[in-house]
Amino acid sequence: MDEATKKLFDEYADAFDKLEVERHVPLFAEHFISAGPKGSIAQGRDQLMQMSRQGADFYRSVGQTGTKILSMKETEISPQYSMVTVHWAATFKKLDKPVEFDVSYIVQKTEPNDPKIIMFIAHQDEEAAMRELELLS
Secondary structure (H helix, E strand, O other), X not given: OOHHHHHHHHHXXXXXXXXXXXHHHHHEEEEEEEXXXXXXXXXXXXXXXXXXXXXXXHHHHOOEEEEEEEEEEEEEEEOOXXXXXXXXXEEEOOOOOOEEEEEEEEEEOOOOXXXXXXXXXXXXXXXXXXXXXXXXX
């Protein structure tokens, strides 16, 4: 993994762990796609900021205490794009052990020292997983 991409995910992981929305939103391209088992949506950073604030409030409400990257694998798509699959762990007040999940990110490297996330794909249905773990009513 090149140094700029590693730095991108180090910054993203730290901001996500602390639920600091203002720090992670600039790591995304001006327009990007988010996707998961229920479909996809194209959005801009303004929408991401609003959704991320709601997401951070939600994670706090279900007792999330932290997140960290357990592993990352980068696959080059072209010299300007790669896919980084991240294996995450999230901890919650109500659970004895971390919850592990995967997300794949498409990273644009057209500006060599300033890569941006242009798409992410959640591998699991987060809401269903939280219900199964009894984190949701």
